[in-house]
Amino acid sequence: MIIKSFSKINLTLKVNSKTKNGLHEIQSLYTWINLFDIIKINKIKRNKDKIIFKGTFSNAVNNRNNTVHNLLKILRKLNLISSYYSIIVTKNIPAFGGLGGGTSNAAFLLKFLLKKKINKTLLNKLQSTIGSDLKLFSAKQGFLKDIHSVINLKIKQLFYFVLVQPKVKCSTKEIFSIVNKFSSREKFDKNLVKSRNKFLEYLSNNRNDLQFIVERKYPIIKKLLMDIEKEKGCRFSRMTGSGSVCYGLFKDQFYAKKALNNLKKKYPKFWFSLAKTV
Numbered sequence: 001m002i003i004k005s006f007s008k009i010n011l012t013l014k015v016n017s018k019t020k021n022g023l024h025e026i027q028s029l030y031t032w033i034n035l036f037d038i039i040k041i042n043k044i045k046r047n048k049d050k051i052i053f054k055g056t057f058s059n060a061v062n063n064r065n066n067t068v069h070n071l072l073k074i075l076r077k078l079n080l081i082s083s084y085y086s087i088i089v090t091k092n093i094p095a096f097g098g099l100g101g102g103t104s105n106a107a108f109l110l111k112f113l114l115k116k117k118i119n120k121t122l123l124n125k126l127q128s129t130i131g132s133d134l135k136l137f138s139a140k141q142g143f144l145k146d147i148h149s150v151i152n153l154k155i156k157q158l159f160y161f162v163l164v165q166p167k168v169k170c171s172t173k174e175i176f177s178i179v180n181k182f183s184s185r186e187k188f189d190k191n192l193v194k195s196r197n198k199f200l201e202y203l204s205n206n207r208n209d210l211q212f213i214v215e216r217k218y219p220i221i222k223k224l225l226m227d228i229e230k231e232k233g234c235r236f237s238r239m240t241g242s243g244s245v246c247y248g249l250f251k252d253q254f255y256a257k258k259a260l261n262n263l264k265k266k267y268p269k270f271w272f273s274l275a276k277t278v
Helices: 067-077 101-114 120-130 172-177 190-194 196-204 211-217 219-230 253-266
Strands: 002-010 014-018 024-044 050-054 084-090 141-146 149-152 160-165 234-239 246-250 271-276
Touching: 002 101, 024 101, 024 160, 024 271, 067 084, 067 101, 067 120, 101 120, 160 219, 160 253, 172 211, 190 196, 196 234, 211 219, 211 234, 219 234, 219 246, 219 253, 246 253, 253 271
Parallel strands: 050 084
Antiparallel strands: 002 024, 014 024, 024 084, 024 141, 141 149, 160 246, 160 271, 234 246
């Protein structure tokens, strides 16, 4: 069986508070994009899983402590699965980028293994071990209302992106540990999504609360975002998650391709990808 494990982009990200258990309450508008890891899975007649990571970003994966291994371990502990599997994950999603690659792998495997048996209680149990982004893979475009709730945006907008990752590895734990200011909680108006122009205006006027922290630590992020936004057809540029992948949202595919070529000439050693919403 072949599974596509899609990545996500945070279109907005607000850090609202810090909970007693040390987690941060965030709100985020997000979307899946067509950049994905490929997971090949088969049942095997053994009493041990065989998990292999390969591909461009496989070197960043800890072979003994990763989301795939941890997911299978938890599901067996909960008696939700009993079989063992051969799993090969081809890593196309950059690590330490804010695209949710590791969490995505677990999320899409979970959907495959349990089909329709996934509920909110189970997701909450898994989230602390697998990653706080787990719920973002329950809907292709959504609004993370709080750490436990996602509002599915039933009207999907098509957006084109240029993704760039500089030679910077951002630690999510470290970036969140620096947060000392919080944004007010908001009630998202789903009607905004009905109009592409109004939705884009709303997104343009918003932000990623973590971006300023990362820009101070890594000035190249600020410079890169400024250069992306200067490209013709760019509606806005932003960092996704806790970084370090930066992106520009473009008017259409034509302008995105032109910007991609221009930016590659400026930053030949950086990682690039053209992407669109799923």
